Amino acid sequence: MPKFTRHLTNKTFWKELLLTILATTISIILTFGTAHVIEKRQKEKAGRQAAMMVIHDMDQTAEDMHKRAKAEESYFNMAQYVINNFDRIDAISEDTLTTVFNYLLDYNFSPVNDSKEKIFHSSQDSWRNINNANFIDLVQEFYYNRRVYDDYFKNDIRFKAPISQEEQYQMMFHTPNYDLISNVKDILKQIINKDEVQLYLIYSPARARSYQLLADEWQRMSDKGKFILGITDKELDEYIEKNKHAGRPIKEKELVGKWTTKSDISTEEIEFLKDHTFTHQVSLHINNPFYTGSIISKNTFRGTWQIEDDSLIRTYSPIFDYDLDVSQITYTPAMKDSVESFIANNKKKAKELIEEAKNSPTERRQSEAVYLDNTGDKIEMNFQSELEEVGVSATYMVRVK
Numbered sequence: 001m002p003k004f005t006r007h008l009t010n011k012t013f014w015k016e017l018l019l020t021i022l023a024t025t026i027s028i029i030l031t032f033g034t035a036h037v038i039e040k041r042q043k044e045k046a047g048r049q050a051a052m053m054v055i056h057d058m059d060q061t062a063e064d065m066h067k068r069a070k071a072e073e074s075y076f077n078m079a080q081y082v083i084n085n086f087d088r089i090d091a092i093s094e095d096t097l098t099t100v101f102n103y104l105l106d107y108n109f110s111p112v113n114d115s116k117e118k119i120f121h122s123s124q125d126s127w128r129n130i131n132n133a134n135f136i137d138l139v140q141e142f143y144y145n146r147r148v149y150d151d152y153f154k155n156d157i158r159f160k161a162p163i164s165q166e167e168q169y170q171m172m173f174h175t176p177n178y179d180l181i182s183n184v185k186d187i188l189k190q191i192i193n194k195d196e197v198q199l200y201l202i203y204s205p206a207r208a209r210s211y212q213l214l215a216d217e218w219q220r221m222s223d224k225g226k227f228i229l230g231i232t233d234k235e236l237d238e239y240i241e242k243n244k245h246a247g248r249p250i251k252e253k254e255l256v257g258k259w260t261t262k263s264d265i266s267t268e269e270i271e272f273l274k275d276h277t278f279t280h281q282v283s284l285h286i287n288n289p290f291y292t293g294s295i296i297s298k299n300t301f302r303g304t305w306q307i308e309d310d311s312l313i314r315t316y317s318p319i320f321d322y323d324l325d326v327s328q329i330t331y332t333p334a335m336k337d338s339v340e341s342f343i344a345n346n347k348k349k350a351k352e353l354i355e356e357a358k359n360s361p362t363e364r365r366q367s368e369a370v371y372l373d374n375t376g377d378k379i380e381m382n383f384q385s386e387l388e389e390v391g392v393s394a395t396y397m398v399r400v401k
Contacts, residue, residue: 043128043129046129047128047129047130047131048130048229048231049239050120050129050130051130051135051225051229051231052231052235052236052239053116053119053120053239054116054120054139054142054225055222055225055226055231055236056116056236056239056240057116057117058142058218058219058221058222058225059219059222059236061112061146061218062214062215062216062218062219062222063215065211065212065214065215065218066211066212066215068211069208069209069211069212069215072204072207072208072211073204073208075099075100075103075204076201076204076205076208078096078099078100078103079100079103079104079201079204080201081096082096082097082100082188082192083192083201086189086192089185089188089189090185094184094185097184097185097188098181098184100188101180101181101184101187101188103161104161104162104163104191104197104200105161105163105168106160106161106162106163106164106165106168107161107165112146112147112150114143114146117143117146120139120143121143130229132228132229134228135225135228135229138221138224138225138228139225141221142218142221145218146218149214158199158200158203158206158207159203159207160200161200162194162196162197162199162200163191163196163197168180171187175187177290177338177342178289182345246371246373246380247371247372247373247374247378247379247380248371248372249309249310249369249370249371249372250307250310250312250370250371250372250379251307252306252307254372254376255272255305255307255312255370255379256272256273256274257271257272257399257400258270258271258272258399258400259271259272259379259397259398259399259400260397260398260400261395261396261397261398264285265284265285265287266282266283266284266285267282267283268280268281268282268283268395268397269281269400270397272305276304276305276306277302277303277304277305278302278303278304278305278314279300279301279302280300280301280302280303280314280316281298281299281300281301282298282299282301283296283297283298284296284297286346288339288342290331290335290338290339290342291329291330291331291335291339292329292330292331293328293329293330294328294329295324295325295326295328295329295343295346296324296325296328297322297323297324297325297346297350298321298322298323298324298325299320299321299322300320300321300322300323301316301317301320302316302317302319302320303315303316303317303363307370310369310370310371311367311368311369311370312367312368312369312370312381313365313366313367314365314366314367314368315363315364315365315366316363316364316365316366317363318357318358318360318361318362318363318364319354319357319358319361320354320357322350322351322353322354324343324346324347324350326343366383368381368382368383369381369382370382376399377398377399377401378396378397378398378399379396379397379399380394380395380396381394381395381396381397382394383395
């Protein structure tokens with residue numbers, strides 16, 4: 001840097017002054033230029049994150065549609081099985097009959113999750129940061145198509161389940177104890193041959209095909225978006241993994257102890273011991289119009305556990321304990337028979353399950369990714385269901401101190 005402290009001639013003075021101005025200008029350019037570069041990179045990164053959020057939304061929507069197609073095929077096959085064996089319907093399992101019955105019920109809800117769409121459209125910065133008109137047009141087309149088809153599926157008669165909510169309501173009036181599920185065999189006998197049900201079943205293959213075609217089209221749009229912006233599968237996987245979990249994989253010594261999760265109707269508690277055994281208790285509050293208060297059913301399971309990489313492996317013993325606590329309910333004398341019948345039926349089903357486990361003992365293995373939060377007192381357990389349409393479900397438990 002020039003120094004004005006020493007004695008300068010007129011010519012030297014101006015030379016030093018020019019050097020000072022030049023040095024200051026370069027310093028300003030470097031400072032603001034660097035800030036501009038950093039800001040530009042941050043915007044590009046933000047734009048790329050927004051783009052991957054949308055692409056992941058496309059992938060999930062396509063996957064959900066694919067699961068719908070598979071579920072449609074599965075439910076149709078179950079319904080056909082019931083129809084083909086209608087003369088021996090009493091021998092068909094209640095689980096199968098209940099699944100078919102639920103398949104025919106109109107729940108009148110939309111499964112589309114538009115939260116990512118709202119985030120993307122709520123900020124014009126997302127569009128500017130991505131700075132690619134082709135990609136923006138692709139995103140707009142995808143979200144428009146998704147809304148159109150969601151509306152189509154909800155309103156087209158070929159996609160509406162045949163048993164309306166009003167009809168379900170009327171069924172309850174003519175069903176013992178107003179309980180449709182407990183009387184599902186008799187109800188199916190009444191409705192399975194109705195024209196509305198037969199029409200719905202006839203169009204099942206067409207529905208499955210429509211879902212699969214949409215899944216393929218939306219997956220193609222996702223692939224196009226990745227291609228336009230040069231987003232690799234590895235980069236997208238890293239984005240998904242980063243945003244999936246806030247915690248870190250848990251260690252064995254951190255898992256040891258008692259963990260619980262509670263809601264208004266249930267309590268779940270798991271105790272992991274140092275010897276790698278565990279006890280898992282599930283308590284469920286059962287309410288019923290026959291009585292006031294709650295009957296509490298308690299199932300106690302036992303088994304062994306271990307940690308492999310970031311996954312918790314639990315192996316359940318087939319034998320479990322069951323208890324029904326009826327001490328917290330009251331009822332009128334007129335409801336005595338209904339209450340006693342309800343309790344007896346629950347105990348009978350539990351006894352059948354216990355006997356079945358004893359007669360064909362098969363251990364159940366369950367694997368789930370487990371993450372620990374920063375406090376060390378809360379875990380996230382991600383269970384991958386065997387049912388493809390269910391996918392991954394998360395449970396959050398806190399440490400019992």
